[in-house]
Amino acid sequence: MDYKSLGLKVGLEIHFQLDTEKKLFCDCPTEFGREKYRFIRELHPSLSELGEIDPAVEFEWKRGRKYEYIFAENDCLVEADEEPPKELNREALLISLAVAKALNMKFPDEIYVMRKIVIDGSNVSGFQRTALIAKDGYIEVNGKRIGIQTLCLEEDAARKVEERENLVVYNLDRLGVPLIEIATAPDIEDPREAEIVAKRIGTLVLLTGKCKRVLGAIRQDVNVSIKGGAKTEIKGVQYLSLIPKVVEYEVLRQLRLLEIRDELRKRGLKKEDLDGNIYDLTEILKNTKSKIIKNSLEKGGKVLGIRLKGFKGLIGKEVQPGRRFGTELSDYAKLYGVGGIFHSDELPAYGITQEEVKKVYEFLGLDENKDAFILVADLEEKARNALRSVLNRIKIAFDGIPEETRAANPDGTTRFMRPRPGASRMYPETDIQPIRVTGELLKESEKYVPEPFEVKFERFVKEYGLSKDLAKEMIEDIRLSLFEELVKKYRNVEPKVIASILINDLRYLRREGYEVDRISDGSLDELIGLLDKGVIAKDSVNDILIELSENPEKGVLEIVKEKNLFKLSREEVYKIVLEVFEKFYDRISEKRDKAINIIMSEVKKVVGNRYGSRELYNIIYEILKEKGFIT
Numbered sequence: 001m002d003y004k005s006l007g008l009k010v011g012l013e014i015h016f017q018l019d020t021e022k023k024l025f026c027d028c029p030t031e032f033g034r035e036k037y038r039f040i041r042e043l044h045p046s047l048s049e050l051g052e053i054d055p056a057v058e059f060e061w062k063r064g065r066k067y068e069y070i071f072a073e074n075d076c077l078v079e080a081d082e083e084p085p086k087e088l089n090r091e092a093l094l095i096s097l098a099v100a101k102a103l104n105m106k107f108p109d110e111i112y113v114m115r116k117i118v119i120d121g122s123n124v125s126g127f128q129r130t131a132l133i134a135k136d137g138y139i140e141v142n143g144k145r146i147g148i149q150t151l152c153l154e155e156d157a158a159r160k161v162e163e164r165e166n167l168v169v170y171n172l173d174r175l176g177v178p179l180i181e182i183a184t185a186p187d188i189e190d191p192r193e194a195e196i197v198a199k200r201i202g203t204l205v206l207l208t209g210k211c212k213r214v215l216g217a218i219r220q221d222v223n224v225s226i227k228g229g230a231k232t233e234i235k236g237v238q239y240l241s242l243i244p245k246v247v248e249y250e251v252l253r254q255l256r257l258l259e260i261r262d263e264l265r266k267r268g269l270k271k272e273d274l275d276g277n278i279y280d281l282t283e284i285l286k287n288t289k290s291k292i293i294k295n296s297l298e299k300g301g302k303v304l305g306i307r308l309k310g311f312k313g314l315i316g317k318e319v320q321p322g323r324r325f326g327t328e329l330s331d332y333a334k335l336y337g338v339g340g341i342f343h344s345d346e347l348p349a350y351g352i353t354q355e356e357v358k359k360v361y362e363f364l365g366l367d368e369n370k371d372a373f374i375l376v377a378d379l380e381e382k383a384r385n386a387l388r389s390v391l392n393r394i395k396i397a398f399d400g401i402p403e404e405t406r407a408a409n410p411d412g413t414t415r416f417m418r419p420r421p422g423a424s425r426m427y428p429e430t431d432i433q434p435i436r437v438t439g440e441l442l443k444e445s446e447k448y449v450p451e452p453f454e455v456k457f458e459r460f461v462k463e464y465g466l467s468k469d470l471a472k473e474m475i476e477d478i479r480l481s482l483f484e485e486l487v488k489k490y491r492n493v494e495p496k497v498i499a500s501i502l503i504n505d506l507r508y509l510r511r512e513g514y515e516v517d518r519i520s521d522g523s524l525d526e527l528i529g530l531l532d533k534g535v536i537a538k539d540s541v542n543d544i545l546i547e548l549s550e551n552p553e554k555g556v557l558e559i560v561k562e563k564n565l566f567k568l569s570r571e572e573v574y575k576i577v578l579e580v581f582e583k584f585y586d587r588i589s590e591k592r593d594k595a596i597n598i599i600m601s602e603v604k605k606v607v608g609n610r611y612g613s614r615e616l617y618n619i620i621y622e623i624l625k626e627k628g629f630i631t
């Protein structure tokens, strides 16, 4: 695809959780704690400064959900919104100033804490506190200047742990953890470039050594638009490597939706002519074999439908791999608690027969060859709300693409989350005094200004003996500061071995499908510690990592015991090699040139990964030499 001529514009919003001692507006630690009790709240939208209700806020409010909060032993009354916030955390402030400086940004005279309305329940108070720290900076990437619009310091939202139809459960442990939000200008013009820019910004923040290192500590949002399209905000892209795909698929989606708009125009269809009525089709489908419909009817539900004159073939049109226009509509329906929709382009299917499809067409007075319909089976009110939501989405299709906030799926496709918020959702936090940006403050922040990439790179290669590739990857990795800690702590393990475990082994296992990102820093620390003391051999590291990815709460020593992975002594291995030598003496004599390989594979059967391959090789070599097999 020629992204230039499509007018692709990509902007990034990257969030980094800071590893500060305390939360942003209270003295609670930023570590997770055990549950103490739960409480329930409902939220209502309040008017913004401009006296308007934000569309995203209104949307959440209409869903009418309740929120349950888990109050943990590490939390205080600030998180529960029972007490006003304390002063802005100074450590977090200094770190953000340092990052802003590294991004060539300009500082205001005073920093104000603002309240940003959020009503998905992720903040107990109904707003998120955020402070603009700096603006108008830039970063040079491959000779091109990418603008950095803003850097904000904000409190992280509560952590969603469960979502039921009318209730969302949040854990307050994450609420208030300091978060740096860096927003680039829409200067990125290519999907690959988006990944490179995200990586460069990520490296810069990681180099401060103050970024948290748990899964989800860095979260990327990607804003995508093309000429004639709409600005779409895609939230929660977990991996950098997924960014190009997310951008590519979003461009594809926007192009396909524009094609649908053009086709609607070509067919002479108009928004005003769309039938907004909802029809009851329960009678027609009351004896259907479709399990979904049968279940709904048994619960006292109904089958409701809408008429889409002239839409034949359009609902089934693919907009992203494996996702159709119908899937987009279904996302809108699902927000009202229904399981999904049936549309005529995919029927007969799901137990709905050709005969039944025909009857529905007849009942709705539609032409099977030209028109389409959509059905929802559920309790009447839910089905009605869902279909209304679908109708509203279809109306937008006549004009093009709606401005949406979407969520990234693991395969790079996206799904609708909510309408894009407007600009009118900020107002000042009156509980906190503005902070003057003085020369003194800026000077103090200098201690956090990151060691430049080149300096660290030199050090890793020269001092630690890492290859250039490994050094580069280690610096760009989320576990950079863990690496530096481990190198200092464990002198018996070579730095390049530690780096290789953190980079190569984890990457290999991730590719094999293991969820290695669930492994905590504490476990990795313990693992390297056991290597350091010679309790385990390097060869059993992968076995342990696999077990940890499946049971991250297990202790490493516990796993070593369970799987009997204790490193064998040289004497034990020596003895085993001798035994193998005797047992296979005839074979080895016959094939002298293969002697090492034969013994190696036989010994491995006994020793497994409990001894290093290189050391084992040395023992075999030694014995064969003694026996005169090698001269």
Ligand SMILES: [Zn+2]
Pocket (backbone or CB within 6 Å): 023, 026, 027, 028, 074, 075, 076, 077, 078, 079
């Ligand atoms: Zn607190």
